[in-house]
Amino acid sequence: xxxxxxxxxxxxxxxxxxxxxxxxxxxxxxxxxxxxxxxxxxxxxxxxxxxxxxxxxxxxxxxxxxxxxxxxxxxxxxxxxxxxxxxxxxxxxxxxxxxxxxxxxxxxxxxxxxxxxxxxxxxxxxxxxxxxxxxxxxxxxxxxxxxxxxxxxxxxxxxxxxxxxxxxxxxxxxxxxxxxxxxxxxxxxxxxxxxxxxxxxxxxxxxxxxxxxxxxxxxxxxxxxxxxxxxxxxxxxxxxxxxxxxxxxxxxxxxxxxxxxxxxxxxxxxxxxxxxxxxxxxxxxxxxxxxxxxxxxxxxxxxxxxxxxxxxxxxxxxxxxxxxxxxxxxxxxxxxxxxxxxxxxxxxxxxxxxxxxxxxxxxxxxxxxxxxxxxxxxxxxxxxxxxxxxxxxxxxxxxxxxxxxxxxxxxx
Amino acid sequence: xxxxxxxxxxxxxxxxxxxxxxxxxxxxxxxxxxxxxxxxxxxxxxxxxxxxxxxxxxxxxxxxxxxxxxxxxxxxxxxxxxxxxxxxxxxxxxxxxxxxxxxxxxxxxxxxxxxxxxxxxxxxxxxxxxxxxxxxxxxxxxxxxxxxxxxxxxxxxxxxxxxxxxxxxxxxxxxxxxxxxxxxxxxxxxxxxxxxxxxxxxxxxxxxxxxxxxxxxxxxxxxxx
Numbered sequence: 001x002x003x004x005x006x007x008x009x010x011x012x013x014x015x016x017x018x019x020x021x022x023x024x025x026x027x028x029x030x031x032x033x034x035x036x037x038x039x040x041x042x043x044x045x046x047x048x049x050x051x052x053x054x055x056x057x058x059x060x061x062x063x064x065x066x067x068x069x070x071x072x073x074x075x076x077x078x079x080x081x082x083x084x085x086x087x088x089x090x091x092x093x094x095x096x097x098x099x100x101x102x103x104x105x106x107x108x109x110x111x112x113x114x115x116x117x118x119x120x121x122x123x124x125x126x127x128x129x130x131x132x133x134x135x136x137x138x139x140x141x142x143x144x145x146x147x148x149x150x151x152x153x154x155x156x157x158x159x160x161x162x163x164x165x166x167x168x169x170x171x172x173x174x175x176x177x178x179x180x181x182x183x184x185x186x187x188x189x190x191x192x193x194x195x196x197x198x199x200x201x202x203x204x205x206x207x208x209x210x211x212x213x214x215x216x217x218x219x220x221x222x223x224x225x226x227x228x229x230x231x232x233x234x235x236x237x238x239x240x241x242x243x244x245x246x247x248x249x250x251x252x253x254x255x256x257x258x259x260x261x262x263x264x265x266x267x268x269x270x271x272x273x274x275x276x277x278x279x280x281x282x283x284x285x286x287x288x289x290x291x292x293x294x295x296x297x298x299x300x301x302x303x304x305x306x307x308x309x310x311x312x313x314x315x316x317x318x319x320x321x322x323x324x325x326x327x328x329x330x331x332x333x334x335x336x337x338x339x340x341x342x343x344x345x346x347x348x349x350x351x352x353x354x355x356x357x358x359x360x361x362x363x364x365x366x367x368x369x370x371x372x373x374x375x376x377x378x379x380x381x382x383x384x385x386x387x388x389x390x391x392x393x394x395x396x397x398x399x400x401x402x403x404x405x406x407x408x409x410x411x412x
Numbered sequence: 413x414x415x416x417x418x419x420x421x422x423x424x425x426x427x428x429x430x431x432x433x434x435x436x437x438x439x440x441x442x443x444x445x446x447x448x449x450x451x452x453x454x455x456x457x458x459x460x461x462x463x464x465x466x467x468x469x470x471x472x473x474x475x476x477x478x479x480x481x482x483x484x485x486x487x488x489x490x491x492x493x494x495x496x497x498x499x500x501x502x503x504x505x506x507x508x509x510x511x512x513x514x515x516x517x518x519x520x521x522x523x524x525x526x527x528x529x530x531x532x533x534x535x536x537x538x539x540x541x542x543x544x545x546x547x548x549x550x551x552x553x554x555x556x557x558x559x560x561x562x563x564x565x566x567x568x569x570x571x572x573x574x575x576x577x578x579x580x581x582x583x584x585x586x587x588x589x590x591x592x593x594x595x596x597x598x599x600x601x602x603x604x605x606x607x608x609x610x611x612x613x614x615x616x617x618x619x620x621x622x623x624x625x626x627x628x629x630x631x632x633x634x635x636x637x
Contacts, residue, residue, distance in 0.1 A: 016590030124546035
């Protein structure tokens with residue numbers, strides 16, 4: 001029992017050490033790789049980018065020609081139109097299209113989805129806003145709804161279910177063939193947006209539905225999706241063009257736009273996209289959409305026109321993280337790191353980051369040698385400390401610390 | 413004999429238990445007065461919105477109270493024992509030393525869990541008056557790590573206090589701090605929901621770590637005596 005209590009303490013020691021010590025290490029030694037910001041120029045018909053090179057911000061095109069800020073912005077009128085209009089440098093037409101400030105503003109949008117956005121606790125209840133109140137601004141409703149074996153609206157003031165409203169919405173959902181409970185919900189539960197478009201809900205059969213409240217009445221529409229398509233995430237947008245409601249992410253890592261026109265699906269070119277590891281950015285202007293997929297060591301950009309035909313692509317690779325000096329040094333010092341909080345998730349996890357190199361094996365052997373030396377000096381029995389030596393061999397500096405702080409003196 | 417040990421332990425911690433019950437009651441009453449204010453005098457749905465959608469936590473002021481109770485009961489139980497090394501007397505009782513320690517620790521643990529249970533009961537009752545089941549579940553998943561952290565802190569307090577050498581007390585404290593602080597990470601509500609059982613298991617196994625110090629204490633005695 002006493003021995004067991006010691007091993008529990010050693011375990012706690014290893015956990016605490018393998019969380020805290022690497023954290024200190026990274027705050028001192030972390031080198032963040034610089035990710036270029038890539039945009040498409042309709043003037044040059046090629047990609048341009050802003051990148052940090054040796055600590056200096058550099059603006060250049062695909063061929064490496066360097067630009068000053070003003071030159072750079074002049075080549076990217078669709079992106080910097082506000083600045084160019086202000087200085088009077090905005091061209092009247094681009095590719096035969098008249099440049100209008102209001103139209104450019106409407107079409108200009110930016111969407112980003114990071115791995116963490118898919119890995120976050122979902123709200124337990126949701127507000128369904130009135131979509132056509134006749135008022136200019138949206139307002140939060142008095143109640144929140146749950147989607148269990150039926151839909152129920154709970155009034156915040158009284159903490160009671162609004163039977164009448166719940167029945168009405170429940171019937172409307174069942175009439176359209178909705179199978180409770182919901183498996184996935186996407187929406188923008190906020191009153192700080194232009195329009196209320198309600199929620200997109202995947203039911204228990206995997207079918208997709210659109211739920212809104214229009215003048216107090218339920219609006220439910222069933223959305224046709226390909227039978228084999230399994231939606232894993234829905235990310236709604238509030239864009240001024242009202243061209244599409246949401247981004248749909250399928251199990252096969254495909255990205256679709258759910259169009260406002262007839263709930264059609266429009267596939268986006270995103271080969272190699274992995275939502276667990278990549279950041280997705282979709283930047284839109286009046287002539288095209290730029291889809292960027294950004295990983296740890298590479299970047300892939302695709303430009304499509306307003307018919308979603310691919311105009312141009314660009315990809316760039318840089319040194320993978322494990323070749324960086326900070327990762328190599330880490331590989332010498334630590335066999336692993338315990339991460340309870342990772343940038344890819346808002347959940348607390350028990351993520352074990354394995355060392356990117358095997359140099360730590362040498363360090364561990366040295367520590368085992370030191371441990372043996374200490375045993376010899378104090379004339380301890382070598383055999384009875386074999387488990388401790390094994391712990392040091394496997395967990396390195398963490399196990400060395402833990403077995404020193406909670407010493408093994410049972411056999412003296 | 414067991415009864416007598418329980419009574420001795422109760423004498424040591426009864427004031428602490430009473431004090432912490434009172435403290436918890438004050439904090440919880442204060443929490444629900446604030447909730448009541450939010451629901452009545454702000455807009456109820458705005459208040460719900462802040463909790464359900466924006467992740468505000470109405471129980472935030474409870475966060476370190478379970479930790480305080482764990483530390484407090486641990487100190488109340490073991491401080492009298494290390495003054496003049498009185499625990500020696502306990503070890504001279506005709507019961508096996510480890511068993512005595514486990515009985516002590518078990519009794520303290522029961523009192524601790526009783527205090528926690530009362531806190532959680534009041535919290536759930538108060539919450540269910542203002543919020544539906546989903547919110548209560550969300551809150552429980554958010555506050556449970558704090559209680560599990562308090563439990564681990566209680567066990568480790570016993571370990572640190574019974575340790576005979578000061579240098580090791582300091583080392584244990586550093587490790588204990590690193591470990592227990594993992595229960596109190598800055599995170600969104602429900603963040604621990606996927607690993608709650610691991611943390612529960614870790615808290616549970618720490619209950620017996622006081623045996624390690626007890627063993628070292630006895631060993632130390634033999635060396636000095």
